[in-house]
Amino acid sequence: MRSTRFWFSGDIFLQPFLWTLALLDYVLAPLQKLIGYKRMAYFFVLPNLLIFGIFILIPMLLNFYYGFTGGDSILLENRAVVGTANFEKIFACQDFTRPNTCSEDLFWRGAWNTTGFVVFQVGFMILFSLLTALALNREIHGRGFFRAMFFYPVLLSPVVVALIWKWILQFQNGVLNAFLVSLGLTKVPWLLDARWAQFWVIAISIWAQMGFFTLILLAGLQSIPKEMYEAASMDGANKWRTFWNVTMPLLMPTMTVVLVLALIRAVQVFDQVFVLTHGGPGTATMYIVQYIYRTAFEFRNYGMAAAASLVLAIVLLLLTIGQLLMQRRQEAV
Amino acid sequence: MNSANRPGIINFLTRRRGGKRFDIADVITYAYLLTGALVMFGPVVWLVMSSFKPLAGLYEFPPTFLPYKQESVVVEGYNKPLDLYDVKLPDGTTRRLAQISQIGIGARMIDPAAPKEEPIDIRIEQRTPVRAIYFEWDNYVGAVEKFPFLTYLQNSVIVTVVATLVTLLINSMAAYALSKYEFRGRDAILLIIISTLMVPVSVIMIPAFLVIAKVGWTNNLWGLIIPGAATPTGVFLLRQYMLTIPDDLIQSARIDGASEWRIYSQIILPLTGPALAVLAIFSVMWRWNDFLWPLIVVSQSELFTLQVGLNAFQGELNQQWNYILAMTVLTLLPITIVFALLEKYITSGIATTGMK
Incomplete structure (x- = not known):
């Protein structure tokens, strides 16, 4: 990478940064004399660890306290300990599949919406990413161009993605409805109909993310040794059999990574939907992170929101453990 | 053949x-x-x-691909410029006329070349507007002038640049300590950092907001910059890269009397260049596109970043799509330019590290 032909070698930006750092030596060389060179290691990890501890570790621990307290004050001293009341309320349900029968019905609406989103978004995204990666892995012209086209939306912010599509899906004058009308069909209120809104939220999220997963799968495909394919063709295997018996098994480790990353990201779906539909129509596209956000920052029910985020954390933890187990099993094979 | x-x-x-x-x-x-x-x-x-269409063009149905503007002409005796139409007359000829007024389904037209002549009354389906391709820059001018767009841009640039520098500095320092020193607690620190790779903002947003409030950083750009700077991904990536740098290099520098800080800043950092470049690109991307955290921390509109500002706009200005579209284009422009220049770097960086 260092010998890249690219005009941007990073050095243009790196050099001034390094000169500034060199000046710090006038302060830090005496410090080293004072504490000895081995203890300088603590100095090096300190800034990172401090920020990490204050803004990630402490909040992680505080989340438990919030989850077991009630009231509408965010200040810890004003919060009354309520034990497991928040969790009991979340799980007070006659029938978990029908949110209306739950006392915290919005949580379950969010949870079921999220489940549906995750299943369809992850499933179809991996399918399309794999198809695209396989296409890009063939001997084709313009591979770089196509790869860049598929990847470009990944860089766009969720807000920009949502606005691009909101404009296309406009009811009165959107280009998609114009297309329908030109085919002799009638306009569809894409974002005001619950089913269509759910469809578009999934489709747009696939549009925005699949380039990333395509790239990882493509790297996985390219790391499969050529000899494996040569051996398969010498054994007389056709393309279909080669795909199922050579490509897929060797791609499985990459697929596992992709699956888990995609799942973890899909469970946390929020910002793009927040801008596109704001959870609507009704609660059709309100997902679990938006439920937490609303409960905390709109309804000021911090305890319930923290309890819900602990449930979310457990789900994410299980997904991560699942990944570790799957990786271990694959390594053992 | x-x-x-x-x-x-x-x-x-x-x-x-x-x-x-x-x-x-x-x-x-x-x-x-x-x-x-x-x-x-x-x-x-x-x-x-x-984003280049005039407001009227935006609400046209069916929409056109290219932006058009209706041509108009100044006719003697009329204060305002009159819109031009091609009119199909009953005798089968087509004439280019200017419209004086429209009443219901009828319109009163006049020949711009002969304003003294009697106006012609037609039905509106007889006329088609005369239009030319026209790029409406006013959408951009208006977006920048009528709304605090430049303030948001400035906030976004400050947050992105400062946060990326801080991230590079503290992540590389930590990575250096974790890859090149033996010290008590090293493995524990490493384990904690790796285990939080999977802790997203969405899980800790409530207590993290409390911590920010206690530190006094709500409505302060530092509240946006610092908390996300200690990225586990960055530490991990840089550490893996530094492990490949031979220890002999550090030993001989020590023998030559170089201080630890000098070894880090003059030897290790330049050798970590490629990994730093990848992290820098990612940090810019994360920060420029960040939405949930700024949405929680900042409530004063003069501290909004572009993303939060854009979201606020589209909530407020429900009908003013001409400005929203222009602002959206301006927001995606910087990241598009970066991508166009560094496409190979970015795609190979992602393929090798698998992060975003």
Whole structure:
């Protein structure tokens, strides 16, 4: 990478940064004399660890306290300990599949919406990413161009993605409805109909993310040794059999990574939907992170929101453990 | 007919790597990829074209791809410029006339070349507007002048640049300590850092907001910059890279009397250049596109970043799509330019590290 032909070698930006750092030596060389060179290691990890501890570790621990307290004050001293009341309320349900029968019905609406989103978004995204990666892995012209086209939306912010599509899906004058009308069909209120809104939220999220997963799968495909394919063709295997018996098994480790990353990201779906539909129509596209956000920052029910985020954390933890187990099993094979 | 007899251009277009000929799988592949490229990039092109349309063009149905503006003409005796139309007259001829007024389904037209003549009354379906391709820059001017767009841009730039520098500095320091020193607690620290790789903002947003409030950083750009700077991904990536740097280099520098800080800043950092570049690109991307955290921390509109500001706009200005579209284009422009310049760096960086 260092010998890249690219005009941007990073050095243009790196050099001034390094000169500034060199000046710090006038302060830090005496410090080293004072504490000895081995203890300088603590100095090096300190800034990172401090920020990490204050803004990630402490909040992680505080989340438990919030989850077991009630009231509408965010200040810890004003919060009354309520034990497991928040969790009991979340799980007070006659029938978990029908949110209306739950006392915290919005949580379950969010949870079921999220489940549906995750299943369809992850499933179809991996399918399309794999198809695209396989296409890009063939001997084709313009591979770089196509790869860049598929990847470009990944860089766009969720807000920009949502606005691009909101404009296309406009009811009165959107280009998609114009297309329908030109085919002799009638306009569809894409974002005001619950089913269509759910469809578009999934489709747009696939549009925005699949380039990333395509790239990882493509790297996985390219790391499969050529000899494996040569051996398969010498054994007389056709393309279909080669795909199922050579490509897929060797791609499985990459697929596992992709699956888990995609799942973890899909469970946390929020910002793009927040801008596109704001959870609507009704609660059709309100997902679990938006439920937490609303409960905390709109309804000021911090305890319930923290309890819900602990449930979310457990789900994410299980997904991560699942990944570790799957990786271990694959390594053992 | 073998390939040598074919005309050169067809030969070129149907040629494949490896010199083999086209088959059905190739046709499907190209069809898929071309459709895909259209679906992926088309919406962005549509957004950019729309952002140049005058307000009237935006609400036209069916919409046109290119931005058009109705031509108008100044006619003697009328204060305002009059819109031009091609009118199909009952005698079968078509004349270019200016419209004085429209009442219901009828319109009163006049020949701009002969304003003294009697106006002509027509039905509106007889006329078609005369239009020319026109790029409406006023959308951009208005977006910048009427709204605090530049303030948001400034906030976004400050947060992105400062946060990236801080991230590079503290992550590389930590990575250096964790890769090149033996010290008590090292493995514990490493374990904690790796285990929080999977802790997203969405899980800790409530207590993290409390901590920010206690530190006094609500409505302060530091509240946006610092908390996300200690990225576990960055530490991990840089550490893995530094492990490949030989320890002998550090030993001999020590013998030469270099201080630890000097070794870190003058030897290790330059050698970590490629990994730092990858992290820098990612940090810029994370920070520029960040939404949930700024949405929680900042409530004063003069501290909004572009993303939060853009979201606020589209909530407030429900009808003013001309400004929203222009602002959206301006927001995606910087990251698009970075991508155009560094495409290879970014895609190879992601393929090797698997992070975003």
